[in-house]
Amino acid sequence: MTFRTLDDAGSLAGKTALVRVDFNVPMEGGKVTDDTRLRVALPTIEKLRQAGAKVALLAHFDRPKGQVVPSMSLKPLVQPLSELLGAPVRFAEDCVGGPAHAAIADLDAGGVVLLENVRFHAAEEANDAEFATSLAELADLYVNDAFSAAHRAHASTEGVAHHLPAYAGESMRRELEALDAALGNPKTPVIGIVGGAKVSTKLDLLKNLVGKLDRLAIGGGMANTFLFAQGVDIGGSLAERDMADTAREIMNEAKVKGCELLLPVDFVVATEVKPGAQSRPVTAGDSLSADDKILDAGPATVARLVEAITASKTLIWNGPLGVFEVQPFDAATVAVAQHAAALAKAGTLIAVGGGGDTVSALNHAGVVDDMTFVSTAGGAFLEWMEGKALPGVEALRA
Structure with missing residues (x-):
């Protein structure tokens, strides 16, 4: 570049x-x-x-x-x-x-x-x-x-x-060098984390990443859509049920391109979203009530993600794994972020994050200074991750 x-x-x-x-x-x-x-x-x-x-x-x-x-x-x-x-x-x-x-x-x-x-x-x-x-x-x-x-x-x-x-x-x-290191010419294997509420707002992003990453972990509300598409009971959780076919297409595309999709294998559910709400861990495949809402990734999912990040050389992160703004549903995001930041600080992982709520989530976890780079650019960071040419960058090419 x-x-x-x-x-x-x-x-x-x-x-x-x-x-x-x-x-x-x-x-x-x-x-x-x-x-x-x-x-x-x-x-x-x-x-x-x-x-x-x-x-x-x-x-x-x-x-x-x-x-x-x-x-x-x-x-x-x-x-x-x-x-x-x-x-x-x-x-x-x-x-x-x-x-x-x-x-x-x-x-x-x-x-x-x-x-x-x-x-x-x-x-x-x-x-x-x-x-x-x-x-x-x-x-x-x-x-x-x-x-x-x-x-x-x-x-x-x-x-x-x-x-x-x-x-x-x-x-x-600094931003361009960090993004090039994360997605342009990264050290492999590369893992991505994409979270947030909706699949529909990150379609271009997901489709681009499955062609570039070795592994892609999906969290937050959008993970519920993928679980629903697989026939997993998600109770009354936030999900775009009408996007199930699209989720299956992305799963198929990932398979064809050799990108391993990491979906939650367990999660934390509660009937209300408020600080200190009574919650319980549930394994994917268990039956949920209509009042149950998936609000965070569970401990087994966190352990699997930590293992996958440890085995990677590069991490690119966009979006939280749960409703991190409300405790205790910040646990997965905080645990994974702190692990990634520790590896980055030790020099064994290039860890780049940005876009949407990611900066807030990483700040909440107290890891912004230890990550390799955290972009505050929002829309520009997302469009870069989607593989789009940015006019302001193209004008600077040598």
């Missing part, structure tokens, strides 16, 4: 870098409540500053739908970003035209300016060629450091890359 990084950019002294970042941070009362996405951008900003470049940051916030919405301005991010950088950050009242050009012209080498919300322009999401040209006129090079927006063919993620030398930022580089 080859894409251009800042190491390929040559001398940056005196140049202006237009950097697409993901600053779509949680806000409350005009204050940033979680600065993770600001901190993720720091290595790229610092690398450019130390190289003597001016840095113009381009980002979106929320969904203004092409209108100027004052409550969606990026201006409240200036102070927290300045504090994280330990350097002043200017603000431009627009991301193109006079205000942007003037703010950039006023910067010294190594200076930073945050441009106003790019989605205040309808031309952004339309990937309008003229708007992309206007963005390109601000700088000498373009840097995409927002993998989370790379699945969108917008002016700031794809269009502008056709007008300037384009490079992956440090966060983007």
